Amino acid sequence: MTEPQNPKKLFIKTYGCQMNVYDSERMAEAMGADGYVMTETAEDADMVLLNTCHIREKASEKLYSDLGRLRPLKAANPDLKIGVAGCVAQAEGAEILRRMPLVDLVVGPQAYHRLPEMARGTGQQVDTDFPLEDKFDLLPERKATRGPTAFLTVQEGCDKFCAFCVVPYTRGAEVSRPVARILTEARGLVAKGVREITLLGQNVNGYHGVGDGGGWTLARLLRELAKVDGLERLRYTTSHPNDMDDDLVAAHGDLPQLMPYLHLPVQSGSDRILKAMNRKHTAQDYLRLIERIRAARPDIVLSSDFIVGFPGETDRDFEDTLDLIRAVGFGAAFSFKYSARPGTPAAEKPPVAAELADSRLAALQALITAQQKATQESMVGREVSVLYEKPGRMPGQMVGKSDHLHAVHVNDPTGQVGELVRVRILASTSNSLAGARI
Ligand code: 5AD
Ligand code: SF4
Numbered sequence: 001m002t003e004p005q006n007p008k009k010l011f012i013k014t015y016g017c018q019m020n021v022y023d024s025e026r027m028a029e030a031m032g033a034d035g036y037v038m039t040e041t042a043e044d045a046d047m048v049l050l051n052t053c054h055i056r057e058k059a060s061e062k063l064y065s066d067l068g069r070l071r072p073l074k075a076a077n078p079d080l081k082i083g084v085a086g087c088v089a090q091a092e093g094a095e096i097l098r099r100m101p102l103v104d105l106v107v108g109p110q111a112y113h114r115l116p117e118m119a120r121g122t123g124q125q126v127d128t129d130f131p132l133e134d135k136f137d138l139l140p141e142r143k144a145t146r147g148p149t150a151f152l153t154v155q156e157g158c159d160k161f162c163a164f165c166v167v168p169y170t171r172g173a174e175v176s177r178p179v180a181r182i183l184t185e186a187r188g189l190v191a192k193g194v195r196e197i198t199l200l201g202q203n204v205n206g207y208h209g210v211g212d213g214g215g216w217t218l219a220r221l222l223r224e225l226a227k228v229d230g231l232e233r234l235r236y237t238t239s240h241p242n243d244m245d246d247d248l249v250a251a252h253g254d255l256p257q258l259m260p261y262l263h264l265p266v267q268s269g270s271d272r273i274l275k276a277m278n279r280k281h282t283a284q285d286y287l288r289l290i291e292r293i294r295a296a297r298p299d300i301v302l303s304s305d306f307i308v309g310f311p312g313e314t315d316r317d318f319e320d321t322l323d324l325i326r327a328v329g330f331g332a333a334f335s336f337k338y339s340a341r342p343g344t345p346a347a348e349k350p351p352v353a354a355e356l357a358d359s360r361l362a363a364l365q366a367l368i369t370a371q372q373k374a375t376q377e378s379m380v381g382r383e384v385s386v387l388y389e390k391p392g393r394m395p396g397q398m399v400g401k402s403d404h405l406h407a408v409h410v411n412d413p414t415g416q417v418g419e420l421v422r423v424r425i426l427a428s429t430s431n432s433l434a435g436a437r438i
Contacts, residue, residue, distance in 0.1 A: 010036040011045035015062060016053025018237065019109075019171075019200050020086055022151040024051045026139050027085065027112050033140040034116040042073060047081040047119060054087035054166050056339040063088050067100045074102045081105065081119060085112055087170035091342075093128045109156070109171055113138040130172050142185055144192035147389055148418040149401075152189070154182050154209065154221065155201030160240060162267070163278045163346040164307060164338060167202050174203055179211025179221060186228055193418055196233035196259075196387055196401075197225070205239040205248055219247035226257045232420055233387065235405075237263045238305075241281050241289055249289075253296035260297050261331070261405040264289075265305035269324025270317035273310050277346070283324050290328055301331035301375060301404040308364055309338040309357025311349035318360050325367055331375035331404065333368045337361050376406060376428040383438060384408070386423045388415055399432075407432040 010031050014024040027049065028038055042048045050066060053059040063084065074080050083105035084096050090108035097103055105118050108128035113135035118125050136153075144150060157172045158165070186197055199221070201207060207218040218236065225234055234257045241264060251258055264286075268274050271282045293300060306321065325333075337357045340347040351357075379402070386408045388400040396413035402423070409432055410423055423435035 007035055007037045008046040009039040009044055010047045010049065011039050011042045012049045012051060013042075013066065014051045015086065016055060016059055018151055018198070019153060019156070019202065020051050020053060022153050022200055023086070023109060023112060024049075025145055025151070026142075027051070027115055028145070029140050029143055030113060030116055031119065032143075034119070042070060045080070047083065048073075049083040049085055049115075052084060052086035052088035054091050054170050054341070056336060057341070058339065060088050060091075063096075064100065067102065071102060083107065083115070083119070085109070085115070087166065090128050090170040091166065094126050097124050097126065110135060134177075136177060136181060142188055142192075144189055144194050148194055148387055149196040149198070149389060150189045150194045151200050152182065152185055152197050153177070153200045154218075155204050155207045158202045159206075160203065160280075161278060161345075163276065164310065164341065164344055166341045166344060169343055171202055174206055176201075176207050176209035176216075178209050179216050179224065182209070182221065183224065183228070186225055186231060190228055190230045195230065195418060195420060196235070197231060199225075199234070199236040201236075202238065203240050203243065204236045205243040205245075217245060217247060218243075219245065219251045222248075222251050222255060222258060226255045232257060233403075234258050235261065239264050241266065241286050244289055244293070249292050249296050252293060252300060259403050259405070260300045261303070261403070262293065262300055263303045263305075264293075266324065267305060267307050268310065268313075268317070269321035270313070271320075273313055273317045273321075276312055277307075277310060283320065286324070287327055299404075302328060303332040303334075304328075304330055306333060306335040306364060307338050308335065308360040309352040309354075311338070311346055311351055313338075313352055313360075318364075322364065322367060325364070325371070329375070330368060330371050332372055335361060335364050335368065373428070373430075375404075376433060379404070379406060379425045379433055380428055381425065383422060383424050384435070386410060386421055386435070388412075388417050388419045388421065390417060402433065409434045410437055412437050 012024045014020050052063045081104045085107045089106045106126040110130045111127040155176045157174045158167045159174045161168050205218045209216050266286050269283045384402040386400040388398045392399045398410050398412045398415035402408050422438040425433050425435045427434045
């Protein structure tokens with residue numbers, strides 16, 4: 001195929017989670033097949049696409065402030081197409097056009113394979129369907145756009161209905177992709193130089209795709225992917241504690257390709273709050289699960305998500321959360337102040353005072369930061385593997401991720417992007433490690 005002489009330029013801004021990063025890459029590929037090339041700024045784009053997140057109010061509101069900033073661009077160039085994708089598009093649909101008439105296209109997370117066709121059309125269009133066809137079947141083949149690492153969505157949606165969360169409404173019911181399609185996508189990525197794949201899903205460890213013989217789980221899928229020649233590293237995110245079955249725990253001990261880092265959100269350490277959140281597990285259940293995972297893979301680094309200030313959270317409940325954090329010892333964590341989301345059960349309940357939630361968040365983050373620092377420091381003197389992702393800022397320096405997902409800087413003038421090397425960790429700084437190639 002010959003490239004058009006003056007290709008149209010597409011700028012995509014991605015908000016929120018890794019699933020959105022993956023979706024943005026696939027939308028870029030779909031638009032690329034329609035003659036668009038990517039550009040780094042909205043100013044020189046023919047189309048601007050905002051791939052949005054609805055998980056917390058702040059994330060959602062960013063869309064409207066960014067759309068406001070696009071007004072002068074649209075005024076200067078009325079042909080500029082502005083599209084809104086992602087979970088705000090799904091949740092608000094045509095309301096976005098009403099509030100922001102400069103928007104041309106609104107497309108939900110299940111309909112974005114139709115984006116090129118929408119972009120070819122005229123006038124304002126909204127598509128927030130959950131179509132019968134599978135978008136993944138209709139999207140063009142993957143490109144390896146992030147060097148040696150790639151995301152691969154294996155599952156979408158969520159049936160858990162945590163009381164605070166919009167995901168079951170914006171992303172819909174849990175759906176798993178068929179095993180064969182995932183293996184084909186993974187092999188294709190490896191053929192393009194990818195050496196590490198992170199499997200994605202809102203409830204990735206609830207994976208139950210169709211495949212030969214039936215009974216496919218995430219553990220089986222990982223075991224199958226581990227057989228793909230040249231695929232050196234596997235990760236998966238995000239998981240629910242209740243879906244960590246025995247085989248998946250065992251896989252952490254059995255599969256050298258499965259990296260010793262696990263993101264396992266617990267949200268709270270108080271049984272009362274966990275019940276109100278509809279999490280369907282207790283703090284004890286979580287702690288026992290962590291024990292099993294550590295028995296299978298003793299050096300595993302754990303991370304989690306926490307919400308503070310959930311409606312009804314008392315000082316005692318919050319202390320229970322701090323106790324759980326102390327008991328586990330996390331290597332990293334994301335923590336959020338509870339944000340009431342329209343349409344979720346928790347949004348009906350009276351909120352905790354904002355200042356109280358702020359001070360709890362600060363206390364929790366201080367504890368997590370200390371644990372993160374301790375985890376990083378425990379790596380000093382150890383030998384780890386590092387997959388080089390890009391050159392560093394200093395001459396001769398390479399940057400990559402360790403098995404434990406720490407960023408590692410290595411002075412290695414002959415190092416190449418995509419190389420997997422052994423490194424001795426020499427020092428720990430605030431956000432990364434420094435090491436020497438062995
Ligand atoms: N308020 C605050 N945090 C939330 N999360 C999800 N919904 C909310 C909300 N309404 C957090 C959870 C989840 C992460 C992706 O975002 O901790 O695990
Ligand atoms: Fe949201 Fe809970 Fe589903 Fe995670 S498990 S996506 S927090 S409803």
